[in-house]
Amino acid sequence: MSELTKLNEGAPGPITTGAYPELTPYAIGVGYFLGVIIAIAIGYASLKLGFSIEGSELAAILGFGILRGILRRRSIVENNVTQTVASAVNGASSGLMFSVPAIFILGYGQELNPMIVTFGAIAGAFLGIAFIIPLRKQMIDFERLTYPGGVAVASILKSPGAGIEKAKLLMGALLFSGVLHFLSIQFDIHDLHVGDWLGVSEENAYLNLMFYASLMTVGVGFIAGRGGVAFIIGGFVCYFFLAPMLDLTGNLPVDAAGAVITDANALRVGLFRPTGIGMLIGGAIIGVLFALPLIKSAVKSMQNSAKVESAMSRDEMPIKLLYFAIVGAAILLMVMAWTSAENVGIGRGIAMGLLGTLWIWMAGIILSEAIGRTNWSPLSGMTLVAVTILIMLTNGMETSQAIVAAVTVGAATCVAMSQATDLMLDMKTGYLVGATPRQQQMGQFFGAWLGPIVIIILIYVLHQAFGLGSDELPAPQGQALASMVSGITGGDVPMEKYAAGALLGGLLSAMMTGLGITVGLGFYLPFNIVLTYSVGTLLREITDRKMGTHWSDNKGIPIAAGLIVGEALVGVGNAVYKIATAM
Amino acid sequence: MLTIAKLIIIAAFLTGAFLASLDEDAVNWTYFIPVIFGGIIGITLLKVGEKAAAQDDSLLAADKEMLEVSLQNILKNLRDLDGRKEKIPTYEMRFEIDKIFRTDLNNFADSRESMKHLFGLMAYADIMSSFAAGERYLNRVWSASTDGYVDEVLAYVSKSHSQFEHALEEWQRYESKG
Numbered sequence: 001m002s003e004l005t006k007l008n009e010g011a012p013g014p015i016t017t018g019a020y021p022e023l024t025p026y027a028i029g030v031g032y033f034l035g036v037i038i039a040i041a042i043g044y045a046s047l048k049l050g051f052s053i054e055g056s057e058l059a060a061i062l063g064f065g066i067l068r069g070i071l072r073r074r075s076i077v078e079n080n081v082t083q084t085v086a087s088a089v090n091g092a093s094s095g096l097m098f099s100v101p102a103i104f105i106l107g108y109g110q111e112l113n114p115m116i117v118t119f120g121a122i123a124g125a126f127l128g129i130a131f132i133i134p135l136r137k138q139m140i141d142f143e144r145l146t147y148p149g150g151v152a153v154a155s156i157l158k159s160p161g162a163g164i165e166k167a168k169l170l171m172g173a174l175l176f177s178g179v180l181h182f183l184s185i186q187f188d189i190h191d192l193h194v195g196d197w198l199g200v201s202e203e204n205a206y207l208n209l210m211f212y213a214s215l216m217t218v219g220v221g222f223i224a225g226r227g228g229v230a231f232i233i234g235g236f237v238c239y240f241f242l243a244p245m246l247d248l249t250g251n252l253p254v255d256a257a258g259a260v261i262t263d264a265n266a267l268r269v270g271l272f273r274p275t276g277i278g279m280l281i282g283g284a285i286i287g288v289l290f291a292l293p294l295i296k297s298a299v300k301s302m303q304n305s306a307k308v309e310s311a312m313s314r315d316e317m318p319i320k321l322l323y324f325a326i327v328g329a330a331i332l333l334m335v336m337a338w339t340s341a342e343n344v345g346i347g348r349g350i351a352m353g354l355l356g357t358l359w360i361w362m363a364g365i366i367l368s369e370a371i372g373r374t375n376w377s378p379l380s381g382m383t384l385v386a387v388t389i390l391i392m393l394t395n396g397m398e399t400s401q402a403i404v405a406a407v408t409v410g411a412a413t414c415v416a417m418s419q420a421t422d423l424m425l426d427m428k429t430g431y432l433v434g435a436t437p438r439q440q441q442m443g444q445f446f447g448a449w450l451g452p453i454v455i456i457i458l459i460y461v462l463h464q465a466f467g468l469g470s471d472e473l474p475a476p477q478g479q480a481l482a483s484m485v486s487g488i489t490g491g492d493v494p495m496e497k498y499a500a501g502a503l504l505g506g507l508l509s510a511m512m513t514g515l516g517i518t519v520g521l522g523f524y525l526p527f528n529i530v531l532t533y534s535v536g537t538l539l540r541e542i543t544d545r546k547m548g549t550h551w552s553d554n555k556g557i558p559i560a561a562g563l564i565v566g567e568a569l570v571g572v573g574n575a576v577y578k579i580a581t582a583m
Numbered sequence: 584m585l586t587i588a589k590l591i592i593i594a595a596f597l598t599g600a601f602l603a604s605l606d607e608d609a610v611n612w613t614y615f616i617p618v619i620f621g622g623i624i625g626i627t628l629l630k631v632g633e634k635a636a637a638q639d640d641s642l643l644a645a646d647k648e649m650l651e652v653s654l655q656n657i658l659k660n661l662r663d664l665d666g667r668k669e670k671i672p673t674y675e676m677r678f679e680i681d682k683i684f685r686t687d688l689n690n691f692a693d694s695r696e697s698m699k700h701l702f703g704l705m706a707y708a709d710i711m712s713s714f715a716a717g718e719r720y721l722n723r724v725w726s727a728s729t730d731g732y733v734d735e736v737l738a739y740v741s742k743s744h745s746q747f748e749h750a751l752e753e754w755q756r757y758e759s760k761g
Contacts, residue, residue: 013731015673020727020735076726141715142708144692160729241597242604251605271604297708315716431715434723434739496610500603503615504596507622511592511629 013074021075023439026067028446031085034062035447038086039454041576043093047101047462047475055090056425057568059083060153068160076157077435083153084426084440085447088125091422092451095415096121098383100459101478102485103407105469111404114456116336120412121452123332127357128416129444130325131364132423133317137298138291139424140431143513145372148223148564150428155561157433166558173562174569177215181570184213191528206243206252208264211535212528219563220375221536222556225544228537230515231374234522235530238272239264264527274494276523277381278501283516284366285502286509291365317441330357333412340408341401344394352393356409359386363413364420369517371421372428374533378524379421380477383414384484385498391488399489407485419448536560585636588628595622637700646697653691654751657684657717661744668740676728676736680721688718706757710750717746 021027038055063082067073096117103112139145159167184190195209221228243264246252253261253270261267288295302319334353338344344352363382371377387410394402423444430440459468466472469479487493501523505516522530543552599618603610636642660683664671671679691714698707720743727735 013674015731015733017734018732020723020730020732074730075732076730077723137712137715142711158726158729237597237600242601245601246604253607270607275600275603293704294708297704298712300705301708301712315719431719432722433726434719434721494608496608497603500599500610500615503619504599504603507592507596507599507619507626510626511589 016074021073021078022436023081023443024078026071026073027078027081027443028085030063030066030071031059031082031443031447032089032450034059034066034082035086035089035450036454038062039090039093039451040458042090043097043455043458044462046093046097046477047468047473055087055093056083056149056153056422056429057156057565059086059090060156060429061565061569062086064156076160076433077430077439079157080426080430080433080435081439081443083157083429084423084443087422087426088419088444088447089451089454091125091418091448092121092415092455094379095124095418096411096452096455096459097475098380098477099387099407099411099414099481100456101468101475102481103404104459104463104467105475105478105482106403106485108400108404109463109468111341111400112408113340114460116340117408117411118452118456120333120336120340120408121415121456122449123329123336124356124360124412124414124416125419125448125452126325126445127329127333127360128364128419129423129441129448130322130329131361131416132368132420132427133319133322133441134295134299134302135365135368135420136424136427136437137302137316138295139368139372140428142294142298143372145369145428146224146227147372147425147428148220148228148375148560149371150425151223151432151557152219152561152564153425153429154432155558156565157429159558166554169555170558170562170565173219173559174566175562177219177563177566178570179566180215181567182574185570185574189213203247203260203262204244205262206239206247206264206267208239208527208531210264210528210531212526212532214529214532214567215563216567217529217532218536218539219560221533221538222540222552222560223536223564224374224533225537225540225552227373228518228533230512230518231376231522232530232534232537234276234519235525235527235534236522237519238268238523239527242272243267268526272523273381274497275501275504276520277378277385278498278503279505279508279516279520279523280366280370280378280381280501281362281385281498282502282505282507283509283514283520284362284369284505286506286516287369287514288362288365290509290513315436315438317438326357330354333357333409336412337405337409341397341405343397343401344405348393352390352405352409355389355393356386356413359389360413360416360420363417366517367417367421368424369514370521371425373514373518374521376521376525376529377421378521379414379417380480381524382417383410384481386410386413387481387485388488388493391485403485403489407481415452419444584628585632588625588632591625592622592629595619595625637697643697643701646694647701649690649694650698651754653687653694654714654747654754656687657691658744658747658751660684660687661740661747665740665744668737673728673731673733673736676740677725680725680728684721688721702757702760706753710753710757713746713750713753717743717750720746 038058060083063079067079067082103109159170190213192211192213194211195207200207200209255261302316330353333356334350337352338346338349367377387406390406390409391402394405427437427440462473468475505520508519509516540552543556595618599615602615698710720739724736724739
């Protein structure tokens with residue numbers, strides 16, 4: 001970089017000539033450094049506490065601090081690539097911590113080959129990234145989905161230039177949200193029990209008037225705006241229509257003792273969530289069918305641009321690379337399935353690899369659409385479906401081998417899905433700050449291989465030290481998958497509910513693009529989240545109408561971004577504190 | 584017809600969701616399938632109605648005008664900006680962008696769906712590809728302006744300009760095809 005820096009009279013900073021730093025050794029180095037730290041912290045937290053966090057916001061803030069504060073670098077797009085690399089490394093933590101611990105908890109850890117899981121996860125990660133290349137064009141350039149998390153990160157990255165007032169709003173909201181979340185942790189306030197305050201009786205407990213005490217969720221709802229309304233509708237249909245209707249018609253389920261179940265969470269797990277998972281799938285299938293001409297046009301448009309070597313085409317990774325990546329990674333997935341357990345066989349390995357590849361594509365679309373419209377990712381539900389389908393393919397094999405093979409390939413698909421959503425969020429941020437998609441995609445490839453290695457080592461070390469599934473490391477997500485796998489191998493799969501949900505989701509997505517997925521997400525997630533989210537959406541609607549969209553864009557969104565980041569930072573800080581004091 | 588179609592779909596969805604919630608494992612398909620069939624009838628009516636509405640001459644004409652005016656405004660402002668970019672202080676460029684482009688960019692994006700009906704999907708993809716790239720380049724100018732990278736600011740104003748010129752060429756090409 002031929003750089004000539006001078007101070008312009010009256011300018012708020014130095015004027016620099018030469019190239020604008022983007023995918024630089026600094027970006028990659030800091031991205032690796034942060035990615036490894038975040039992946040270990042969040043990976044450990046998910047084993048300890050049962051939650052995982054999308055790393056982009058944290059990586060953007062920390063990268064901002066290191067690049068601008070310590071290294072004195074000044075490039076928003078370089079910061080964006082750092083965040084992309086770091087969150088790509090972290091992508092493996094949510095992908096693997098949900099799936100692999102299940103094998104240890106089920107007692108088949110000895111039969112697991114860590115090398116195969118690691119290489120499979122890397123193959124899956126590359127496959128997930130490759131699939132996103134044309135989807136970026138369709139979902140970000142054409143459909144212009146909101147991606148509230150991506151918008152929030154863009155607000156942070158742009159804050160040095162957004163003006164003092166916007167920066168003050170962002171920082172003020174960040175502090176407010178952070179302090180409130182700190183207090184809620186100190187006083188152990190997770191929800192606001194509005195139903196109890198209003199005296200809602202136990203028989204009507206299904207109304208579930210309980211607000212998740214989270215300003216982050218309000219901020220996400222605000223940024224999503226009308227895009228998130230369908231998600232809210234899904235929740236309200238479950239608890240304000242279906243549950244009362246079941247009550248009125250005497251169809252509420254009963255427990256073993258014969259008592260009527262009115263607990264909202266029990267109804268969600270037993271009745272609504274399986275339908276919601278089906279809706280996500282059916283909504284996606286119809287959505288893909290409807291969007292297929294547009295996806296084809298997107299690919300053709302990329303091919304046309306590449307032929308004339310336009311500036312635009314140089315911004316994208318070559319479409320041929322996408323084909324090579326898909327074929328190569330699919331073959332790796334097949335080999336991995338074949339070698340994951342003794343009796344898999346070549347034919348079954350090919351079938352599992354092909355199915356895994358197809359599922360990654362389908363789930364990538366579901367998750368990208370869901371996170372693009374609402375910021376919530378139904379990753380666990382998609383992994384469950386993947387494992388269910390893969391276990392069906394192992395029909396006739398010994399149970400332990402069937403589970404190891406299915407969960408091993410399932411882990412790779414889970415990492416792929418996690419990479420896909422992470423990249424989509426980062427690319428939305430990139431669009432808003434003017435980053436080059438090719439540089440971001442390369443940054444994601446640079447980061448994606450490292451995460452699985454770090455996380456698999458972490459899993460084995462922690463299993464040796466404490467034992468996964470023990471009191472010390474309960475691994476709640478792994479336990480959930482393990483119990484589901486036990487249910488599947490025992491023939492306990494609500495296939496009819498999935499099928500009915502798929503038809504309902506398909507119906508909605510045929511009515512309006514993405515509707516089946518977002519309404520299905522409302523069926524899938526707890527209602528307390530939906531209620532708090534609806535506060536944010538309502539606030540956006542009010543401010544848009546009363547103060548105009550200009551106010552929302554210039555003041556509302558920085559405030560909402562601050563609410564998201566403040567809570568996320570305190571949440572991660574709390575996880576690190578708990579981990580440190582528990583060790 | 585659109586309202587009736589939507590009501591049929593909503594009724595089918597709610598009834599179907601209720602039927603699917605009656606049991607933890609099983610679904611009564613004897614009732615469920617006819618309900619979904621009713622929903623499909625609603626979808627058919629909706630699609631017919633939506634196609635007619637989306638192809639309504641007055642809506643398409645209004646959207647076409649909005650798209651054309653916004654694109655022309657963006658280009659006019661970009662030509663002007665490209666011509667005087669050297670005179671604008673690097674750190675000020677981001678405020679210029681916010682001031683002169685955001686409204687037209689949003690207006691174009693809000694009316695974009697009508698392009699599918701005016702010119703077809705391939706045209707939509709080609710025009711939107713150029714538009715999105717041009718908008719992204721303007722966002723890059725904003726970022727480079729914030730960071731004080733003068734060459735990047737100057738280069739990407741021109742790149743954005745040529746990208747929007749390309750969008751207009753695509754627009755005119757498909758418009759001439761009818």
